[in-house]
Amino acid sequence: MTQLKNDRFLRALLREPVDQTPIWVMRQAGRYLPEYRATRAKAGSFMDLCRNPELACEVTLQPLERFELDAAILFSDILTIPDAMGLGLYFTEGEGPRFEHPVRDRSTIEQLRVPDPEDELGYVMDAVRTIRRELDGRVPLIGFSGSPWTLATYMVEGASSKDFARTKGMLYDDPTLLHQLLDTITQSVISYMQAQVNAGAQAVMIFDTWGGSLTPATYQEFSLQYMQRIVEAMPQEHDGRRVPVILFTKGGAQWLESIADTGCDAVGLDWTIELNEARQRIGDRVALQGNLDPSVLYASPDKIRSEVAAALESFGKGSGHVFNLGHGIHQHINPEHVKVLVDSVHELSRPYHA
């Protein structure tokens, strides 16, 4: 394997010393970039783009050409697993993802099979291999998956949802059935993540987009428990290097301690908590990733710099912080503002690592 030219991101995740705070941006390969929109138009549908390893690689690398980012993230969707299970993923303009065949009854759930990551999901592994080759060691590549609970909500609702009525109805009325579904999804995520690591992913992140919709008790039982199984099943290292695992529950700031206790390497934070409070509560057990409000990028360059400065000061001295937004970048952000963000993080963080 090629030697990494910039391993700041991996070092920060393992709380090893760095020269400056690393940064990447959730959804950094996305619609705010004109070159992304051009490739997307060439590809056809969003899923056509995900399924084409060459084009998925192209959009993965686009933000790295513009900005001094410290990591690349596989361009894909969080719903590839249920799609590979045969649920028929498609996207409607402005309404987000939908499934042709939602999963709502016992017999459908019992018939679900764990997809073979090198067969039905082979296009993802091909993309990982292609990106690793093209990256040529510039920065590490992050692999990812949706969390079991988050995937379950889409599979049961058949679409995005405001209140998750069907999934939570199942949770309260037939928890055994929901556990069966979550168990199958968890097995699938584990095999998918292991395959991404084997194909070349150097860190992995689990996106629990909807964990924050649960109560404290049901979060533990129906989301965190399954993420912990994934953490425990990940290889301790690959190619002689640890593959860090980042868990991110949007709206999960109240449950940081128990997220950190899963054995993950880093906890992703949305913007509803200050970094210093999070660091104080978790201590140095894990690294933190986040957590600028994505809306800060609507502001002027001066304001972006001052918000970056405040976040760096809030985390304080030492390693263990990967700078990021608290959620994905919005589509109408000016790319020049992302450059200000990335450069400010690097420049202003140096004194904290002196």
Add this chain to the structure above:
Amino acid sequence: MTQLKNDRFLRALLREPVDQTPIWVMRQAGRYLPEYRATRAKAGSFMDLCRNPELACEVTLQPLERFELDAAILFSDILTIPDAMGLGLYFTEGEGPRFEHPVRDRSTIEQLRVPDPEDELGYVMDAVRTIRRELDGRVPLIGFSGSPWTLATYMVEGASSKDFARTKGMLYDDPTLLHQLLDTITQSVISYMQAQVNAGAQAVMIFDTWGGSLTPATYQEFSLQYMQRIVEAMPQEHDGRRVPVILFTKGGAQWLESIADTGCDAVGLDWTIELNEARQRIGDRVALQGNLDPSVLYASPDKIRSEVAAALESFGKGSGHVFNLGHGIHQHINPEHVKVLVDSVHELSRPYHA
């Protein structure tokens, strides 16, 4: 004024002894009730229903006929104030509220005027007076308003929003302008709430539906600060009785201490925090209202009872708890399940007040 036959709700808000835990349900007059749907069909549009004091009274009282609820809440919308400012509120099927004239620039914001609550909003005060007369002292009547921040998001976006891009863009890029808007809204909410109390509201609640979308610092500056001004401006008592103020920030469980410090009488809780943790953090400074996950009502009567039992045990002994859902009731809930909820709360709570 007629003597109240059931003042359990008001007593619990003031942490005075009660015989059993009072309960009401957010959106208790709503689409899950067939009789509501019948009145709504008769009225025309949703706003036609709000603007008709007799029909607004009719739907306000409907859930009290079915269930042993301990409070009535004015049937109205949180967006009556911006509508009265001339923004042109209307509703589209499945997409929620919209404004014909969103408020996005300095000159529009400078021209906004505080509506006269007995003129442009006179239909609301007429509804309050009608409901008080028809209630005839059965239970207290709750008045309400949206919070300044929440109203501002709708006024700036012109519709519901997932990320509040325009409002938060203004927050970061032109905070002075947003403060000017929030100041005008706050003056309007104060005069609206005072008028509701004069018309007969016996407690008031501020719904900060979107406060949870802010960072800790911007929540204080752009939402809580203005709610505090409202709390401070409310009359200490009316007709010889204190008019309790309830503040509810959805997604605000992390900021309970500072919400309690505003001087409000009660803090509304969504379901992302356990009642015992909230009580431990806030102490007995204020009462708590909430916080069953609305999705529990999809489950069987036995499960509903056991979840009620768990919530009551979590709060523990003594007064200071108003039972409620953590957010509005969903439209597809079986009304029989609401009866199970209300009766369980009363029956199972008695030992905690012995």
